[in-house]
Structures are given as structure tokens and as C-alpha cells.
Amino acid sequence: MEQYGFPCFAYLSFAPRGDEDDALAITTYPSAWVEQYRANRYDRIDPVIARSVATTLPFAWSTDQFDALNNRQKWFLEEASEFEIRHGVTIPIHDRQGKVATLTLAACEARSAFEAQISKYRHELHLIAIYLYARLRDVTPTPASPLRPCLTQRERICLQWAARGKSALDTAEIINVSRRTVVFHTQNAKRKLGVATVQQAVAKGLAYDIIGM
Numbered sequence: 001m002e003q004y005g006f007p008c009f010a011y012l013s014f015a016p017r018g019d020e021d022d023a024l025a026i027t028t029y030p031s032a033w034v035e036q037y038r039a040n041r042y043d044r045i046d047p048v049i050a051r052s053v054a055t056t057l058p059f060a061w062s063t064d065q066f067d068a069l070n071n072r073q074k075w076f077l078e079e080a081s082e083f084e085i086r087h088g089v090t091i092p093i094h095d096r097q098g099k100v101a102t103l104t105l106a107a108c109e110a111r112s113a114f115e116a117q118i119s120k121y122r123h124e125l126h127l128i129a130i131y132l133y134a135r136l137r138d139v140t141p142t143p144a145s146p147l148r149p150c151l152t153q154r155e156r157i158c159l160q161w162a163a164r165g166k167s168a169l170d171t172a173e174i175i176n177v178s179r180r181t182v183v184f185h186t187q188n189a190k191r192k193l194g195v196a197t198v199q200q201a202v203a204k205g206l207a208y209d210i211i212g213m
Helices: 031-039 047-054 071-082 111-136 153-163 168-175 179-193 198-207
Strands: 008-014 024-027 059-062 087-094 100-107
Touching: 008 111, 031 071, 047 059, 047 087, 047 100, 059 111, 087 111, 087 198, 100 111, 111 198, 153 168, 153 179, 153 198, 168 179, 179 198
Parallel strands: none
Antiparallel strands: 008 024, 008 100, 059 087, 087 100
């Protein structure tokens, strides 16, 4: 992720109330911080994880911006800062089984520079999170698999534009239909793919090779 200005990233997949053995973590954070994090079970007090469980929307954060923290959480953020983890953007993904996946990209530069990087690459980062989630969920079937959903051309088109960061209104204007029509086809695509959100539909569409990047 360094080409986007984020020297560290962490991908997590976990069930908030599930078996810890099912959790998956891939990270480029400093190894000393990772060991400290695991040894102290910081996942239980990490405010980024808590917010990821509560929202499906991407969010930016800084170690000095969290509100209503207890003393242990404040101490945790101070320790993270010592490893030059001061700002981040987290993209949460929730599946229908209750699992949560997050992609967090962190930096230590000045907040203004960090916010500029988020603004510049927000669409690319969202696509990376979706693509990574899809691949690591291992949902790619063979082309001949009967499990591969069959979407109509209009459903594929609506998902394709969603994958490119377009809203339902944007897509409606691009393909010259009403917003209601786009929402209708997107809802059908979600139903066929067995997912709850457009974000998840895009992830599965990419994984099944129904749509492209």
C-alpha cells in the first residue's frame, strides 16, 4: 500500500462473538507492535475494531480524535503512537453470517497530508478492500460451477458501475434510466448473490468473475 502513501496496513476478519481461532489477520505493522497487541489482547479494547463492528461505512481516524475512551483505551492509543501509528482509514465489510472484515491503512504523517491521501485514493482503497475480502473469503468457483449466480445484463451493468464507485443516481444518469430502475436491478443482484449490501454484491461479483474492476 506504500504507493498510496500508507506504509502500514492490517486486514482482519473475525466474528464479533465467535471463536477466536476463526479470526484472520494479515498486517505489515511493526512486528514488535503486533506481538504487543496480541500478548495484551488489545483487540478487546481497540476503538477501531469497536467502531468497525458498529458501522458498514469507511471511516478515518486519528489517535487524538476518539471520544469517550476509558483510561485503558487512551493508553492503548498512546502506545500505538509510539510505533508511529497515528492516523488511519478503516473500511469495514459485514457479511450475512455476522462476520466482520476490515482493511485499515495507517500513517504517521501530518493529519493534513494524511487526509489529502485519503481524498485522492478513496475509490481505489475501497476497491482494494472489496477485492481482498472477496479473494480471502475464497468464494471463487469454477466457471462451470452451478453455484455461479446468473445475473441479467442490466444487473451486471449496475454492479459494474457500483464497483467503480458510482451511486445509484450516477449510474441512472450514465445508462439513461431512472434511479428507481437501478435500485431495482441492484436489489435483484444482491438477492441472487445472497448478500445484504451493494458492497458485498460487488465483492462477490468480482470473485465470481461476473464483473471486472
